[in-house]
Amino acid sequence: MSESPKIGLREAVGLLTIFLVAKAFIPYLAFIFDWGLSGTWLIVLAHLPLGVVGVLVLVWLLNRHPGKTIVEIGEELVGPIPNIFLALMLLIFLIGLVALELRQFGEFLLTAFLPNTPLSVVLLAFMAAMLAVAYMGIDTLARVAWLFFLPFLFGVFVLLALTANLWESHGLYPLLGPGPWGLVKGVGSTLGVGSDIILLAIIAPFLASGVMRTVGLATVLISGLTVFSIILVTSMVYPFPVAHELVLPIFEVSRAINLGRFLVRLETIFLPLWMFAGLISMTAGLYGAAAVTARILKMPYYRPFLFPISVIVIAVSFLFPNIISAVQISFNLLITWSVVPVGLVVGTLLAAEIWRSRKNQQKGGPKSGDGPRSGAARGGLRTKPSGKGT
Amino acid sequence: MSLFSKLSRRVLFREPQEYQSLFESGSQEDQQQAPAGDRRQFKRKKAETERLADLINQDVPLPTDLQEIKQTLGKLFRSPENNDVVIRQFIIGMEPPLQALMVFYDGLADKSTQNMAILQPLMFFPSLRPDPGKKLVDSLMDRVAESLLPGNEVVTVRNYQELADNVMNGLTVVVVDGQDRALAVETRAWEHRGISTPQVEAVIRGPQEAFTEQIRANITLVRKYLRRTSLVSKFVKVGEMSQAQCAIMYLDDIANPQLVEEVLRRLQSLKADFIHESGILEQMVQDTDTPLSPQALSTERPDRVAANLIEGRVAILVDGNPWVLIVPTTFFSLMQAAEDAYIRWPGGTFARVVRYVGLAVAMLLPAFYVAAVTYHQDFIPTDLLLAMTGAREAVPFPTILEILMMELAFELIREAGIRIPGTVGTTLGIVGALILGQAAVAANIVSPILIVVVAVTALGSFAIPNYELSVSVRMLRFVYLLLAVFLGLFGIVAGLFVHAALLVQMRSFGVPFLAPLTPMTASSPDYLWRGPVWQQERRPDYLDPLRSRRQPRISRGWTRHKRKGGGGDGGGK
Incomplete structure (x- = not known):
């Protein structure tokens, strides 16, 4: 029986949140302390409203074209040839994201748990697990994400709470870190931290109608607050500049837990959390890249592309000579510059959509995307007049 | 036969070719290697077997000639080589006397019932009178069934398939000369184990009876717990060579009709040789062959079956087996024990x-x-x-x-x-x-x-x-x-x-398999943990039952309505 996958609201929130939060468990987020110093937590807090606005725009665009991914929307709005460039930008972003995360998770494992194992073995093991689950489908992955979502959030907040005896409030002062202008620059330079939400535009056709806005907002709020809590606690446990020097901030925080003779070295307990988060996040990225490729080539199946893309991902992840360069490049590409391709794609499509709507309005025809299905996506088909006397 | 097949047979399996050829009717090469006499005998036997199989499969009606029936039955039941089957000829003592025979399996049928309910009435007291305006011979079988055979279940049999099925199920079939029908009389009485305590799903608190190898007894055990007119037990024959008597049980006013239909569809589509055990049946009807987990819950406890039927599931019973399958099942059902409740x-x-x-x-x-x-x-x-x-x-x-x-x-x-x-x-x-x-x-x-x-x-x-x-x-x-x-x-x-x-x-x-956890569906607190009985208000949503509510939100009326004139909680006066 071949059915198109269906993803429930909870599953979608779980998948997207883990996709966004997983970056907090690998080294490159530590570079954000460069911009915010002791006020880094304010940068993350400032990302929240920006993220909400961004996701509302994205959801508006997706709701205008129900049942379509962003690649298909692009084809409809800007035509097939320009859309190939937009879709390629997305594809390169997703491949880069997975490759860089893969390298960092691999390096993290080597540093913390498997010092004598070759990096290639770890990366191939990661990729084997990711391939197997990506092959099973996005609905399976989303359900696994939901299965793991609540224990994941619970684990992260318990970990942070267990360090309460180490919190030093002076780590948050000076409160504005580099000053107001420095913070604004920091916020602007790290806008790409939320670019991963573009996955919503790839899984959109599989979501039930009317839940996309809830999914987007819940994802941004939960992931924003989680990353905010992690940065805040890290700042209090390891005040700047120590926090800036940490290779693995959250790992070091978990190592710092010391609640008596037996409640020490709890990083072992949290290792599964990080690994699961990494696996889910990278599998989602791998699926996203394969799905975008399939849409570009107008193929109904994404599976044939999984293996070739995984080979590319592995190759890209080996491009960096060492962990330091991998982390630095990751920060620059994923946190600073990733907003450019994602913003360009969404911005272009948004402009095209608005232009088309106005053009249609001037002609007196229906607005773009106001087909019979668009109402359903905004909250169900309306079969009765909404007001009295209408 | 391809070169590869030949090589694999000779090198890997080393099967003796001459014996193997006997089982391969389609392969001429192998048959040519067998001796000519053996081959002729093989062909004769094969033709005879096919003719007898056609008698069963093609619903061949019973002839009216008793001797012809007797001869065919002898061949069908492999008598006299087969010593279990008894084909006994007798005379119905009416005017004029009529030749008849009864056929049954020794050991499956009860002798005293046969004597009291078949032979005595037919041989000694056949005072039959025809219906007004009719000849006796026209309605003889109806009159015999109505007036002479005191068995509690008498079924009319019209072809060889029905006749064979009834005999193999322990009934005694009576055939009368000149009649195109026979009568199957309920005489089942084979040896079986009594109801005993559960051996594998033992509990400290709760019912202490388990299923047996008797499908009828098992259905009765379930019915004892569920006294509802809507409890349906539907019989299905499964298997080709030796058909097993299976039954599905469900509550017609709760179970999703599509689920019942799907269970029946899977059972009826089975073409296997021999399905005599619920474990084998489970493998034939399960969704995937994964080694990760079983996909049907097998239980020996009637109370557990009843509890699952109440939730909207379907039970599959196999005759001769004390394990009952419950479908659909989830991971959480497999981790539950009856005693939890x-x-x-x-x-x-x-x-x-x-x-x-x-x-x-x-x-x-x-x-x-x-x-x-x-x-x-x-x-x-x-x-x-x-x-x-x-x-x-x-x-x-x-x-x-x-x-x-x-x-x-x-x-x-x-x-x-x-x-x-x-x-x-x-x-x-x-x-x-x-x-x-x-x-x-x-x-x-x-x-x-x-x-x-x-x-x-x-x-x-x-x-x-x-x-x-x-x-x-x-x-x-x-x-x-x-x-x-x-x-x-x-x-x-x-x-x-x-x-x-x-x-x-x-x-x-x-x-x-992981419902109701993922995908998350509505359910009572009875999967990861066991909530209080009075909170078990909903049936599992993933079963999509016809009635989703088990009990009202206030299931303990006494918490709302105080005793008239009582002294409050636990009021004694």
Whole structure:
């Protein structure tokens, strides 16, 4: 029986949140302390409203074209040839994201748990697990994400709470870190931290109608607050500049837990959390890249592309000579510059959509995307007049 | 036959060609190698067998000539070679006397019932009168059924298939000369085991009766718990060579009709040779052949079947088998025991938590031990690490070899314990485990802590309430061991990730295996933990039952309505 996958609201929130939060468990987020110093937590807090606005725009665009991914929307709005460039930008972003995360998770494992194992073995093991689950489908992955979502959030907040005896409030002062202008620059330079939400535009056709806005907002709020809590606690446990020097901030925080003779070295307990988060996040990225490729080539199946893309991902992840360069490049590409391709794609499509709507309005025809299905996506088909006397 | 097939037969399987050819009617080459006499006999026998099979399969009507029927029945039941079947000819003592015969299997039919309900009435008291305006011979079989045969169930049989089916089910078929119909009289009385206590799903509190090998008795046991007119038991014959009598049971006013239809569809579509056991049937109707978990709940407890039918599931019973299948099932159903509901909810919840811990321990503890000792020594507290290292100092083998040896030894003891009868088996288990463990430690083959790990793992696997799930977990333990050897804790986590995805993907009769957890659906608090009985208000939404509510929101009326004139809570006066 071949059915198109269906993803429930909870599953979608779980998948997207883990996709966004997983970056907090690998080294490159530590570079954000460069911009915010002791006020880094304010940068993350400032990302929240920006993220909400961004996701509302994205959801508006997706709701205008129900049942379509962003690649298909692009084809409809800007035509097939320009859309190939937009879709390629997305594809390169997703491949880069997975490759860089893969390298960092691999390096993290080597540093913390498997010092004598070759990096290639770890990366191939990661990729084997990711391939197997990506092959099973996005609905399976989303359900696994939901299965793991609540224990994941619970684990992260318990970990942070267990360090309460180490919190030093002076780590948050000076409160504005580099000053107001420095913070604004920091916020602007790290806008790409939320670019991963573009996955919503790839899984959109599989979501039930009317839940996309809830999914987007819940994802941004939960992931924003989680990353905010992690940065805040890290700042209090390891005040700047120590926090800036940490290779693995959250790992070091978990190592710092010391609640008596037996409640020490709890990083072992949290290792599964990080690994699961990494696996889910990278599998989602791998699926996203394969799905975008399939849409570009107008193929109904994404599976044939999984293996070739995984080979590319592995190759890209080996491009960096060492962990330091991998982390630095990751920060620059994923946190600073990733907003450019994602913003360009969404911005272009948004402009095209608005232009088309106005053009249609001037002609007196229906607005773009106001087909019979668009109402359903905004909250169900309306079969009765909404007001009295209408 | 291709060259490859020939080679594989000769080199790999070494099957003697001349005997094999007898079973291959389509292969001319092999038949040519058999002696000519044998081949003629084979062909004759094959033609005869096909002719007799056609009698059954093509609904050939009964002829009116008694001698012809007798001859055909003799061939059909392989009489006189087959000594079980009895074809007894007698005379109905009416005017004029009529030739008749009865056919039955010795041992399946009750002799005294036959004497009292068939032979005596027909031979000694056949005072039949025709219906007004009709000849007696026209309605003879109806009159015999109505007036002469006092059996509680008399069925008219019109063809050879019905005749054979009834005889094989223990009924006695009476054929009268000149009639194109026969009568099957209920005389079933084969030997069977009585209802006894559950052997595998034993409980301390709760009903103490289990299913038997009698399908009728089993249906009655369920019906005893569910006194509803809507409880349907539908019989289905399954199998080709020896058809097994199966039945499905469901509550017509609760179970989803599509589910019932799907169960029937799967059962009726089976073309297998021989399905005489619910385990074999389960393999034939399950959604996927994954080794991860069974996809049907097998139980020997009628109360459990009743509880599941009430929720909207369907039970499948197989004649001659004390295990009943319940479909669809989920992972959480497999981790439940009947007793969870019979004790107060905190106890039931605690028991479930213990079981889940047991499941995790049985599957992952040896792998965690190997990962910690091989890769992550820094995770172990220093004092414990020193003790472990000291104990392992004299052991010459790597940890993985140590643990594989002990796990294998334990599996051997368990398997041998099951195969050896009764008391000897138990003794072997205890003695084997004790002596092997002690001796292995004394001989420095394994470390003492490893014995603890293996023993706790075994206890964990015994805590899993479903035997087949327990077997799956035991197998998966070795997969996790290998992952731990190569990649430590990361290997285990990667394995769990794929394992979780495979479980999420599984379905049982269309129902997701991890429902209602993922996909999240409405349900009473009765999957991960056991909530209070008065909170069990909804049937599982994933079954999509016709009635979703089990009981009203206020199921304990006494909490709202005080006793008139009473003295309040527990008021005595």
